[in-house]
Amino acid sequence: GLNVAIPNKSKSIKDYQNVYNDIAEKIREEDEFDNYIGYGPILVRIAWHSSGTFDKNNMTGGSFGGTMRFKKEINDPSNAGLKQADEFLAPIYKKHSWISHGDLYTLAGVTAVQEAQGPKIPWRPGRVDQPENTTPENGRLPDATGDSSYVRNYFGRFGFNDTEIVALIGAHCLGKTHLENSGFEGPWGAASNVFSNEFFVNLLNENWKLQKNAAGNEQYDSPKGYMMLPADFALRQDNKFLKLVKAYANDQDLFFNDFAKAYVKLLESGIHFPADQKPFIFKTLDEQE
Numbered sequence: 001g002l003n004v005a006i007p008n009k010s011k012s013i014k015d016y017q018n019v020y021n022d023i024a025e026k027i028r029e030e031d032e033f034d035n036y037i038g039y040g041p042i043l044v045r046i047a048w049h050s051s052g053t054f055d056k057n058n059m060t061g062g063s064f065g066g067t068m069r070f071k072k073e074i075n076d077p078s079n080a081g082l083k084q085a086d087e088f089l090a091p092i093y094k095k096h097s098w099i100s101h102g103d104l105y106t107l108a109g110v111t112a113v114q115e116a117q118g119p120k121i122p123w124r125p126g127r128v129d130q131p132e133n134t135t136p137e138n139g140r141l142p143d144a145t146g147d148s149s150y151v152r153n154y155f156g157r158f159g160f161n162d163t164e165i166v167a168l169i170g171a172h173c174l175g176k177t178h179l180e181n182s183g184f185e186g187p188w189g190a191a192s193n194v195f196s197n198e199f200f201v202n203l204l205n206e207n208w209k210l211q212k213n214a215a216g217n218e219q220y221d222s223p224k225g226y227m228m229l230p231a232d233f234a235l236r237q238d239n240k241f242l243k244l245v246k247a248y249a250n251d252q253d254l255f256f257n258d259f260a261k262a263y264v265k266l267l268e269s270g271i272h273f274p275a276d277q278k279p280f281i282f283k284t285l286d287e288q289e
């Protein structure tokens with residue numbers, strides 16, 4: 001059923017900005033992770049994966065219950081590599097254990113985007129931890145080998161349109177794939193921890209070649225060492241998706257605006273917030289100097 005957010009009346013934006021700052025400072029402090037990419041990208045991914053179990057057809061899953069904290073969900077093969085994000089957040093939770101896990105995972109994703117020089121992501125607290133037996137079954141996250149109709153159909157489960165789908169996948173400007181996690185590898189050297197429209201620029205302009213990687217999976221590789229998943233490349237293979245890819249490659253502000261809206265919708269999927277609950281917009285560390 002629908003999850004109703006219960007904001008903690010005793011907490012204000014100041015309290016959540018403190019949690020944001022602790023996460024942001026820890027990202028800066030532990031900068032050597034994953035060959036100096038840092039923790040930002042996997043914090044964006046754990047926020048997306050804890051929300052990506054949502055299914056509007058039966059109103060199950062989504063970020064509300066914080067069930068990513070349970071073995072059944074974090075051990076989903078689709079979540080390979082995310083234990084490191086959960087471990088990164090454990091001391092933050094220890095210090096601020098008044099926060100729910102659902103709020104912590106999504107706030108971490110908001111912090112990571114903003115600290116990577118991405119757009120401001122308005123965020124609302126009020127997710128309430130649910131018991132282990134409410135953990136959704138494995139297999140609700142997308143398959144990297146899907147084509148454009150697979151991708152459109154998958155995100156249709158959330159009620160997302162083409163604009164929201166293409167904008168969201170633009171988060172692949174961050175981080176990289178790891179053969180030991182997903183069976184895909186790269187981009188080598190080029191992996192970034194700065195949020196930008198680079199994913200769309202590369203998708204359009206690189207000379208892509210479909211080839212088998214060391215795990216025997218097909219992926220698109222470019223002479224510069226970039227890579228695209230088949231599901232990334234699918235955005236070039238559909239006329240409506242391609243139009244959006246071009247728009248974002250040519251206008252980073254448009255991408256930032258559309259991404260912020262779609263990311264909020266993803267992180268809040270399946271949750272009803274009180275009509276009068278205004279979202280918080282956090283300052284970056286640089287803005288608080």
Ligand code: HEM
Pocket residue numbers: 041042044045048080081142143144145151168169171172174175176177178179181182183184229231263
């Ligand atoms: C068709 C939809 C999608 C597919 C098939 C997909 C698949 C993948 C795969 C296979 C990886 C590599 C994981 C690893 O090997 O470590 C990855 C990484 C990543 N994904 Fe996606 N993804 C999708 C959508 C999204 C969305 C909607 C977001 C966020 C809004 C996102 C954010 C990320 C980030 C930030 C990384 C890098 C993580 C790291 O550097 O460890 N992805 N994705």
Ligand SMILES: CCOC(=O)c1cnc2ccccc2c1N
Pocket residue numbers: 172173174175176177186187190191192198199202226227228229232
């Ligand atoms: C801007 C250069 O990055 C890329 O072209 C790129 C492409 N697909 C990805 C898929 C999953 C994770 C990271 C990815 C990524 N960093």
